[in-house]
Amino acid sequence: MKIESIQNGIVLDHITAGKALTVYHDLKLDKLDCSIGILQNVRSSKMGKKDILKIHQEYDVNLDVLGYIDPNITVSIIKDGQTIEKKKLALPKRLVNVKKCKNPRCITSVEQDIPHIFNLTDEANRVYRCIYCEADK
Amino acid sequence: MKHLIDSTDLTVEEIDDILDLAIDIINDKDKYSEACKRKKLATLFFEPSTRTRLSFEAAMMELGGNVLGFSSADSSSTAKGESVGDTVRTVGCYADIIAMRHPKEGAPMFSSMVSEVPIINAGDGGHNHPTQTLTDLLTIKREKGRLNNFTIGLCGDLKFGRTVHSLIKALSRYEGIKYVLISPNELKVPDYIITEVFEKNNIDYKEVTTMEEVMGELDIIYMTRVQKERFFNEADYVRLKDTYILDKDKLKLAKDDLSILHPLPRVNEISTTIDDDPRACYFRQALNGKYVRMALILTLLGVTV
Structure with a gap:
């Protein structure tokens, strides 16, 4: 299986294994017109296994929704193939x-x-x- | 702009100011008889009520103001499908202040977010009833001379009884109050009252299922009606409605200076045979309701005399 690396977009990493589709639906990613990679049960040294979502376009992710689903998810913003920002999540007030x-x-x-x-x-x-x-x- | 949605919207100082103003009104009624001249109170009652609506209307009249409104959802545009937000925005064009009762919890809260005039929550479902709480606080203050250091028993429907929830939250900010919660297991106070009010603030409370075991400890007993409209199931209502009745026999176990409060209307939870006992405060409490609503209207309208 070949998953292309992202040039411009967002990677949601450290999603609890099995929860990627929940995140996909709650963020309404089905409304986007770009390729989205959904990786499930990826081996992880920290978590044992995890899910990852790769969104191949710039996208203003709703951090409140994401923080509510799971504050441990990491959000990386990718530009020109480089990670330019990592966003920390918290439980929204x-x-x-x-x-x-x-x-x-x-x-x-x-x-x-x-x-x-x-x-x-x-x-x-x-x-x-x-x-x-x-x-x- | 200030609204009154929950009894804890007011600081302890603001509550004390309202109670002091109510006592000043009681002592000099003439001074306030034209304080709200040319002002209008709208009473929007989407659910029937006698005491609360009439006491609001009497309060505004005694302040020299006028009153408009409706007393059931059937006689408002709600029957045509109008939203509560639209009703409030419209009425705000005609009135200076709104008192609202609604069967759904949070309706006054939402109304306060869209209203151009102050909103007073006159009861929202089984949730809150802050003007009853102010009435209860004024009654305790007048009967006991203080709002701290006493033991209060709350008896009956502690699960759906909104007056009980509001009163507990308001009293929790005063010192030295012990709570005795008297109810059947089916009608105990909601968990959030236990965790977020009593336990969070290290407040002394206990839950019991009979009145007799605690009558002698109480300085105040707050009786409540088991309300038919709060039950989904009539069989549960019939089984529980007569569980807790205060009568002469139970009063023999009580202190001589007990104060008996009840938000009214009562059905049969207080025997009429004790109405003449000096410890029965519930009709004085109803009168206090008018005075405290006068004080609240003046406060929210920013009227000073």
């Missing part, structure tokens, strides 16, 4: 329209145009709370 509130009593369950917003309330346990109804996510 606020999620806007990343996930939907599932509380049937929440106002977001009946009003379609309200943004679904969650605030991080417990970093250690990754607890997000809906700003409207305060239900856990």
Whole structure:
């Protein structure tokens, strides 16, 4: 199997093995019109095995979505075949329209145009709370 | 612009200022009788209410202001499919301040994000009811003379009872308060109250399932109704509704200076035979609700007298 190295684009590395397609869908990468490499179960000295996504175009990656999925993913920006920047992820303090509130009593369950917003309330346990109804996510 | 969505939106100092203002209003009603002249309060009640809506309207009237609004979603444009955001933006063109009750949790919070005028949460589903909390705080302050160093029992529906959640959050910022949570296992307080209010702030609390075992410890007992509309299943409601009733026998176990609070309406959780007991504060509490709402309206409108 031959995977071309990227000239200009983004590499998402250290994705938990098996999660590459989740990341692909949550970042809506299916909307891009470029080649995207999805590597699954790649051997890793640190993780045992991991997934990698290679996006062959410049792309403004949503770091909040990525940080929420897995803050350990590494993001490398590639230009002219060189890594010019590595971005560090963190659990985002606020999620806007990343996930939907599932509380049937929440106002977001009946009003379609309200943004679904969650605030991080417990970093250690990754607890997000809906700003409207305060239900856990 | 300031709104009141959650009782913790207000600092302890702001709450104290509102309670002091309410007490000043009680002591000199004439001084405030024209304080809101030519101002309008809109009461947007998407869910039925007697006490809260009427106390808001009476409060504005006693301040010399006017009132408009609706008392059920059926009589508003919601019935035509209008969003709550659009309703609030529209009403903001006609009124200076809005009091909103809505069956969905967070509706007033969202409204505050789009409104041009102050929004007061007059109850959102089973979530928060901050003006009831201010009413409760004023009642405790007037009955006990303080907002610290007492043991309070909260009894009944602690799971869906929004007044209980708001009151616990507000009182958690005062010193030396012990909480006794009296409820059936099915209606215990939500986990987030335990972890994020009690445990996070090292607050003394205990959970029990009978009133008799704790009556003698309490300085205040806050009774709540087991509300039919909060249940998905009627059989659960019928099974639990009569579990906790305060009557003369249970009062014999209580301190002489116990204060009995209830947000009202009651169904049968407080026997009418104790209404004349001086420890029964719930009708004085309802009156306090009007005065504290007067103080809140003045505060949010920035009116000084």
